[in-house]
Amino acid sequence: MTKPPFSPDSDDSQPADERGFFAEQPAKRSGLGIQAAQQEEAHYHGHRDRLRTRYRDHGDTALADYEILELLLFRLIPRRDTKPIAKALLERFGTLAGVFAPSPTLLQEVKGIGESVAFDLKLISTVAHRTLKSELKGKQVLASWSSVIEYCHAAMAHETREQFRILFLDKRNALIADEVQQTGTVDHTPVYPREVVKRALELSATALILVHNHPSGDPTPSRADIDMTKMIIETAKPLGITVHDHIIIGKDGHASLKGLRLI
Structure with a gap:
Protein backbone atom coordinates (compact mmCIF):
# COMPACT_ATOMS: atom_id res chain seq x y z
CA MET A 1 0.00 0.00 0.00
CA HIS A 129 27.25 22.77 31.25
CA ARG A 130 30.68 21.75 29.97
CA THR A 131 31.70 25.41 29.83
CA LEU A 132 30.79 25.93 33.48
CA LYS A 133 32.50 22.67 34.43
CA SER A 134 35.69 23.69 32.63
CA GLU A 135 35.87 26.72 34.91
CA LEU A 136 36.29 24.34 37.85
CA LYS A 137 38.66 21.77 36.37
CA GLY A 138 42.02 21.86 38.11
CA LYS A 139 41.13 24.83 40.30
CA GLN A 140 40.85 24.91 44.07
CA VAL A 141 37.14 24.31 44.32
CA LEU A 142 36.71 25.73 47.82
CA ALA A 143 38.11 29.05 46.57
CA SER A 144 35.64 29.05 43.66
CA TRP A 145 32.50 28.30 45.62
CA SER A 146 30.19 30.52 43.59
CA SER A 147 31.32 28.71 40.42
CA VAL A 148 30.57 25.37 42.07
CA ILE A 149 27.04 26.46 42.94
CA GLU A 150 26.48 27.94 39.48
CA TYR A 151 27.62 24.74 37.78
CA CYS A 152 25.57 22.45 40.02
CA HIS A 153 22.48 24.61 39.62
CA ALA A 154 22.81 24.63 35.82
CA ALA A 155 23.36 20.88 35.72
CA MET A 156 20.67 19.75 38.17
CA ALA A 157 18.10 22.38 39.13
CA HIS A 158 15.62 21.47 36.40
CA GLU A 159 16.01 17.71 36.46
CA THR A 160 12.69 15.92 36.96
CA ARG A 161 14.27 13.10 38.98
CA GLU A 162 16.67 13.19 41.90
CA GLN A 163 20.34 12.84 41.04
CA PHE A 164 23.18 12.21 43.47
CA ARG A 165 26.38 13.81 42.21
CA ILE A 166 29.86 13.77 43.72
CA LEU A 167 32.71 16.21 43.13
CA PHE A 168 35.96 14.34 43.80
CA LEU A 169 38.87 16.51 44.94
CA ASP A 170 42.60 15.97 45.34
CA LYS A 171 44.74 17.02 48.32
CA ARG A 172 44.81 20.61 46.97
CA ASN A 173 41.00 20.56 46.78
CA ALA A 174 41.22 20.72 42.99
CA LEU A 175 38.53 18.92 40.99
CA ILE A 176 39.54 15.45 39.82
CA ALA A 177 36.16 14.23 38.61
CA ASP A 178 32.47 15.05 38.67
CA GLU A 179 30.15 12.06 38.48
CA VAL A 180 26.47 11.32 38.85
CA GLN A 181 26.47 8.25 41.08
CA GLN A 182 22.74 7.56 41.23
CA THR A 183 19.51 8.69 39.59
CA GLY A 184 16.30 8.00 41.47
CA THR A 185 12.66 9.05 41.49
CA VAL A 186 11.02 12.44 41.96
CA ASP A 187 11.73 12.37 45.69
CA HIS A 188 14.31 9.68 46.45
CA THR A 189 17.74 8.53 45.30
CA PRO A 190 19.38 5.43 46.76
CA VAL A 191 22.89 6.19 48.02
CA TYR A 192 25.39 3.60 49.25
CA PRO A 193 28.19 5.05 51.41
CA ARG A 194 30.57 2.16 50.71
CA GLU A 195 30.22 2.69 46.95
CA VAL A 196 30.89 6.41 47.37
CA VAL A 197 34.09 5.74 49.33
CA LYS A 198 35.15 2.94 46.98
CA ARG A 199 34.94 5.31 44.00
CA ALA A 200 36.87 8.00 45.89
CA LEU A 201 39.69 5.50 46.53
CA GLU A 202 39.71 4.46 42.86
CA LEU A 203 40.21 8.11 41.87
CA SER A 204 42.75 8.78 44.66
CA ALA A 205 40.46 11.53 45.93
CA THR A 206 41.07 12.89 49.42
CA ALA A 207 37.95 15.05 49.67
CA LEU A 208 34.36 15.05 48.43
CA ILE A 209 31.53 17.50 47.87
CA LEU A 210 28.17 15.73 47.76
CA VAL A 211 25.39 17.27 45.66
CA HIS A 212 21.83 16.27 44.95
CA ASN A 213 18.73 18.01 43.66
CA HIS A 214 15.16 18.28 44.90
CA PRO A 215 12.81 18.24 41.87
CA SER A 216 10.10 19.74 44.09
CA GLY A 217 12.13 22.95 43.99
CA ASP A 218 12.56 23.26 47.75
CA PRO A 219 16.22 22.68 48.73
CA THR A 220 15.46 22.19 52.45
CA PRO A 221 17.35 19.05 53.60
CA SER A 222 15.28 16.15 54.88
CA ARG A 223 16.11 13.98 57.85
CA ALA A 224 17.12 11.24 55.41
CA ASP A 225 19.50 13.67 53.63
CA ILE A 226 21.21 14.52 56.92
CA ASP A 227 21.47 10.91 58.10
CA MET A 228 22.85 9.72 54.77
CA THR A 229 25.48 12.48 54.77
CA LYS A 230 26.63 11.55 58.27
CA MET A 231 26.94 7.89 57.22
CA ILE A 232 29.18 8.83 54.31
CA ILE A 233 31.30 11.05 56.58
CA GLU A 234 31.72 8.21 59.11
CA THR A 235 32.61 5.73 56.37
CA ALA A 236 35.10 8.05 54.66
CA LYS A 237 36.90 9.52 57.67
CA PRO A 238 38.93 6.43 58.73
CA LEU A 239 40.31 6.24 55.17
CA GLY A 240 41.51 9.84 55.19
CA ILE A 241 38.71 11.16 52.97
CA THR A 242 37.02 14.41 53.99
CA VAL A 243 33.45 15.37 53.11
CA HIS A 244 33.52 19.15 52.78
CA ASP A 245 29.80 19.68 52.27
CA HIS A 246 26.54 18.33 50.96
CA ILE A 247 24.73 20.81 48.70
CA ILE A 248 21.05 20.44 47.86
CA ILE A 249 19.94 22.16 44.67
CA GLY A 250 16.42 23.53 44.16
CA LYS A 251 14.98 25.41 41.22
CA ASP A 252 15.44 28.82 42.85
CA GLY A 253 18.24 28.27 45.32
CA HIS A 254 20.36 25.81 47.26
CA ALA A 255 21.05 24.63 50.80
CA SER A 256 24.42 23.76 52.30
CA LEU A 257 24.37 21.23 55.15
CA LYS A 258 27.64 22.64 56.41
CA GLY A 259 26.30 26.19 56.18
CA LEU A 260 23.25 25.12 58.15
CA ARG A 261 25.55 23.42 60.70
CA LEU A 262 23.87 20.09 60.12
CA ILE A 263 27.21 18.30 59.62
Missing part, protein backbone atom coordinates in the same frame (compact mmCIF):
# COMPACT_ATOMS: atom_id res chain seq x y z
CA THR A 2 1.40 3.40 -0.99
CA LYS A 3 2.05 5.69 1.96
CA PRO A 4 0.12 8.98 1.64
CA PRO A 5 2.22 12.17 1.44
CA PHE A 6 2.78 14.13 4.62
CA SER A 7 0.14 16.80 5.23
CA PRO A 8 1.17 19.90 7.22
CA ASP A 9 -2.36 20.03 8.62
CA SER A 10 -2.20 16.52 10.04
CA ASP A 11 -1.87 16.26 13.82
CA ASP A 12 -0.55 12.71 13.84
CA SER A 13 2.31 13.12 11.33
CA GLN A 14 5.68 14.77 11.77
CA PRO A 15 8.65 14.94 9.38
CA ALA A 16 11.93 13.39 10.48
CA ASP A 17 13.65 16.76 10.15
CA GLU A 18 11.34 19.73 10.60
CA ARG A 19 13.98 22.15 9.34
CA GLY A 20 13.99 20.51 5.89
CA PHE A 21 10.21 20.34 5.85
CA PHE A 22 9.71 24.02 6.57
CA ALA A 23 12.36 24.94 4.03
CA GLU A 24 10.52 23.04 1.30
CA GLN A 25 7.04 24.39 1.93
CA PRO A 26 7.09 27.67 -0.06
CA ALA A 27 8.08 25.82 -3.24
CA LYS A 28 4.94 23.65 -3.07
CA ARG A 29 2.49 26.55 -3.13
CA SER A 30 1.08 28.33 -6.18
CA GLY A 31 -0.99 31.37 -7.13
CA LEU A 32 -2.28 33.38 -4.18
CA GLY A 33 -0.67 30.85 -1.85
CA ILE A 34 2.78 31.81 -3.09
CA GLN A 35 2.04 35.52 -2.70
CA ALA A 36 0.76 35.03 0.86
CA ALA A 37 3.78 32.91 1.72
CA GLN A 38 6.12 35.57 0.34
CA GLN A 39 4.42 38.27 2.41
CA GLU A 40 4.64 36.11 5.54
CA GLU A 41 8.30 35.35 4.86
CA ALA A 42 9.08 39.04 4.33
CA HIS A 43 7.37 39.84 7.63
CA TYR A 44 9.36 37.43 9.77
CA HIS A 45 12.60 38.16 7.93
CA GLY A 46 12.12 41.85 8.77
CA HIS A 47 11.42 40.89 12.37
CA ARG A 48 14.57 38.78 12.48
CA ASP A 49 16.67 41.62 11.11
CA ARG A 50 15.33 43.99 13.76
CA LEU A 51 16.09 41.55 16.57
CA ARG A 52 19.61 40.95 15.28
CA THR A 53 20.21 44.69 15.06
CA ARG A 54 19.01 45.26 18.65
CA TYR A 55 21.21 42.45 19.91
CA ARG A 56 24.23 43.67 17.95
CA ASP A 57 23.85 47.28 19.06
CA HIS A 58 22.71 46.85 22.67
CA GLY A 59 23.52 43.29 23.77
CA ASP A 60 21.26 40.77 25.46
CA THR A 61 19.87 43.32 27.95
CA ALA A 62 17.81 44.83 25.13
CA LEU A 63 15.92 41.59 24.55
CA ALA A 64 13.35 39.62 26.52
CA ASP A 65 13.95 35.93 27.19
CA TYR A 66 11.59 34.85 24.42
CA GLU A 67 13.47 37.09 21.97
CA ILE A 68 16.82 35.55 22.92
CA LEU A 69 15.24 32.15 22.33
CA GLU A 70 13.90 33.40 19.01
CA LEU A 71 17.39 34.42 17.91
CA LEU A 72 18.59 30.90 18.62
CA LEU A 73 15.63 29.26 16.89
CA PHE A 74 16.31 31.37 13.77
CA ARG A 75 19.37 29.18 13.26
CA LEU A 76 17.60 25.91 13.98
CA ILE A 77 14.40 26.56 11.99
CA PRO A 78 15.46 28.88 9.15
CA ARG A 79 12.16 29.33 7.31
CA ARG A 80 9.46 29.81 9.92
CA ASP A 81 8.21 32.46 12.31
CA THR A 82 9.79 31.27 15.55
CA LYS A 83 8.22 33.77 17.96
CA PRO A 84 5.19 31.53 18.73
CA ILE A 85 7.51 28.56 19.26
CA ALA A 86 9.78 30.52 21.63
CA LYS A 87 6.80 31.73 23.65
CA ALA A 88 5.30 28.23 23.75
CA LEU A 89 8.58 26.80 25.06
CA LEU A 90 8.76 29.37 27.84
CA GLU A 91 5.09 28.89 28.72
CA ARG A 92 5.60 25.13 28.97
CA PHE A 93 8.92 25.08 30.84
CA GLY A 94 8.76 28.33 32.79
CA THR A 95 12.19 29.89 32.30
CA LEU A 96 14.95 30.13 29.73
CA ALA A 97 17.02 27.69 31.77
CA GLY A 98 14.01 25.40 32.00
CA VAL A 99 13.75 25.19 28.21
CA PHE A 100 17.11 23.43 27.97
CA ALA A 101 16.54 20.97 30.82
CA PRO A 102 13.79 18.59 29.60
CA SER A 103 14.36 15.41 27.66
CA PRO A 104 14.07 15.59 23.85
CA THR A 105 10.78 13.69 24.15
CA LEU A 106 9.24 16.41 26.33
CA LEU A 107 10.60 19.18 24.11
CA GLN A 108 8.89 17.59 21.11
CA GLU A 109 5.52 17.94 22.83
CA VAL A 110 5.73 21.66 22.03
CA LYS A 111 4.23 22.43 18.63
CA GLY A 112 6.96 23.31 16.14
CA ILE A 113 9.73 21.37 17.92
CA GLY A 114 10.71 18.18 16.15
CA GLU A 115 13.46 15.66 16.72
CA SER A 116 16.25 17.69 15.12
CA VAL A 117 15.57 20.92 17.00
CA ALA A 118 15.11 19.04 20.29
CA PHE A 119 18.50 17.42 19.73
CA ASP A 120 20.12 20.79 19.02
CA LEU A 121 18.63 22.38 22.15
CA LYS A 122 20.04 19.56 24.27
CA LEU A 123 23.42 19.91 22.57
CA ILE A 124 23.48 23.62 23.40
CA SER A 125 22.61 22.75 27.00
CA THR A 126 25.51 20.30 27.13
CA VAL A 127 27.93 22.92 25.79
CA ALA A 128 26.79 25.37 28.49
